Amino acid sequence: MLFNSFSFLIFLPIVAIGYYLLPNRRRWIWLLVASCYFYMAFIPAYILILAYLIAIDFAMGILIEQSTGQTKKIWLKISILANVGTLFFFKYFNFFNANVARVAALIHWNYSPLALSIILPLGLSFHTFQSLAYVIEVYKGRYKAERHLGIYALYVMFFPQLVAGPIERPQQLLPQLHAEHHFNEKPIIEGLEIMLWGFFKKVVIADTIGVVVDTIYGNLHASSGPILAIAAVAFAIQLYADFSGYSDIARGSAKIFGITLVNNFDAPFFSKSVAEFWRRWHISLSTWFRDYVYQPLALSWTRISKIGLYAALFFTFVVIGIWHGAGWTFIFFGITWGVYSVFGLATKKFRLRLAEKTGLIKISWLYAGLQVVITFILVAIANVFFRAPSLTDALYLIGHLKNGWSAIVHKPFWLNLVYDSPLTLGLSKYQLFIVAISSIVLFVGEYLEMYHAVSSWFTKQPRAVRWSAYYLVIFWILIFGYYQPRTFIYFQF
Numbered sequence: 001m002l003f004n005s006f007s008f009l010i011f012l013p014i015v016a017i018g019y020y021l022l023p024n025r026r027r028w029i030w031l032l033v034a035s036c037y038f039y040m041a042f043i044p045a046y047i048l049i050l051a052y053l054i055a056i057d058f059a060m061g062i063l064i065e066q067s068t069g070q071t072k073k074i075w076l077k078i079s080i081l082a083n084v085g086t087l088f089f090f091k092y093f094n095f096f097n098a099n100v101a102r103v104a105a106l107i108h109w110n111y112s113p114l115a116l117s118i119i120l121p122l123g124l125s126f127h128t129f130q131s132l133a134y135v136i137e138v139y140k141g142r143y144k145a146e147r148h149l150g151i152y153a154l155y156v157m158f159f160p161q162l163v164a165g166p167i168e169r170p171q172q173l174l175p176q177l178h179a180e181h182h183f184n185e186k187p188i189i190e191g192l193e194i195m196l197w198g199f200f201k202k203v204v205i206a207d208t209i210g211v212v213v214d215t216i217y218g219n220l221h222a223s224s225g226p227i228l229a230i231a232a233v234a235f236a237i238q239l240y241a242d243f244s245g246y247s248d249i250a251r252g253s254a255k256i257f258g259i260t261l262v263n264n265f266d267a268p269f270f271s272k273s274v275a276e277f278w279r280r281w282h283i284s285l286s287t288w289f290r291d292y293v294y295q296p297l298a299l300s301w302t303r304i305s306k307i308g309l310y311a312a313l314f315f316t317f318v319v320i321g322i323w324h325g326a327g328w329t330f331i332f333f334g335i336t337w338g339v340y341s342v343f344g345l346a347t348k349k350f351r352l353r354l355a356e357k358t359g360l361i362k363i364s365w366l367y368a369g370l371q372v373v374i375t376f377i378l379v380a381i382a383n384v385f386f387r388a389p390s391l392t393d394a395l396y397l398i399g400h401l402k403n404g405w406s407a408i409v410h411k412p413f414w415l416n417l418v419y420d421s422p423l424t425l426g427l428s429k430y431q432l433f434i435v436a437i438s439s440i441v442l443f444v445g446e447y448l449e450m451y452h453a454v455s456s457w458f459t460k461q462p463r464a465v466r467w468s469a470y471y472l473v474i475f476w477i478l479i480f481g482y483y484q485p486r487t488f489i490y491f492q493f
Helices: 006-021 024-040 044-066 069-106 124-139 149-157 170-178 186-218 225-256 274-280 282-299 310-322 330-348 348-358 364-387 393-399 406-411 411-419 430-453 454-459 465-479
Strands: none
Touching: 006 225, 024 044, 024 149, 044 069, 044 124, 044 149, 069 124, 069 465, 124 149, 124 170, 124 282, 149 170, 149 282, 149 364, 186 225, 186 430, 186 465, 225 364, 225 393, 225 406, 225 430, 274 282, 274 330, 274 364, 282 310, 310 330, 330 364, 330 393, 364 393, 430 454, 454 465
């Protein structure tokens, strides 16, 4: 079931009404049944995979807590093997097998690859990471093993964040699933506000600007450098509006039930460095890799060599790339971010001294603005690997960005871009204007939230002001939204 579907607009109120009508001790059952129904709306049989992982990790959590020494490690390894093995089988087996076949052909080894006709279960990467977070936290002694199988199943399957996160830690979500939640108008209104903003991002911005991205990527070899640059910038905005829009709808839906999910984004396009960007982007994933991959590796590898820190950082981003998808484009996506991060860390002091010597650091607004613009450009280039259908297309786009820029100083370029926009960009002049205005509203709103806490100010306004704003956003979504079926980008992971 998609958040941006009519069926979800019926499903959510029914679940919420039933939730508050039931006694608290029965609500977990209602939410678990609703979550199962939500997931089974895609491919019903795949719920058995979730049931298998839930049973394994629930049992392993208890056994880990009751054990010590090597036995404790064995239970942890069984859980990791079950989760990672399941993820590998459904997500990476065919990619791995195809690449083994290519290597075999090079060395003239007689190898017949086995291609499995399987569909990746929706959100499997998110399910496995949330389950792994639980067993690792139990293993580290930072959380007690859950003894209620139903509540643990709900921890994995809670429908607002079931498909694309955020990836919750047990300390954050499990106590809330045990707690009593009384009907309260305030969190429900807050949840609906967050959801409304999420729908604005998804339906008005992400889905509309996605037409521009699809049009240009469908005609890469006929596009000049400026048009390719538009594709890179447009996709960066589309990906952010799409994924943060999903996260907002997930957070808002959970808030209706009195449950607070992690805020997955914190105005990432205002970041002044690559490191800051990853602290603000897909926060639940970046902190997961920081805590469970990067920090253990950095601690271990720096004892061997001074470059161990850089190696751990680079390796972590390569794994992040692989986590996103089984393909060379995603591997290069991770490599690109790894290079960015290592270079940024290695040159941090040098860049600061350069800014001091040139006097740029004294002009704070210009210095900060340049940092934000450069970071955004790096993000847009890295995301080319994320979006491109093949590594060849990604390298073509990046390699041809430099071509044709002299044409933009001439009037015909801009006239053709505007008047031939349905052919060049896929949208009419009117649609381009609306999506541009909507994007400006999004980023101005985020800027005001960062520096002036506009959401807190808004909640204190009279009811007439708040409802006028609600109606305006609803009107904007209904009139200017893009209503051709477009799933959320991160559903493929």
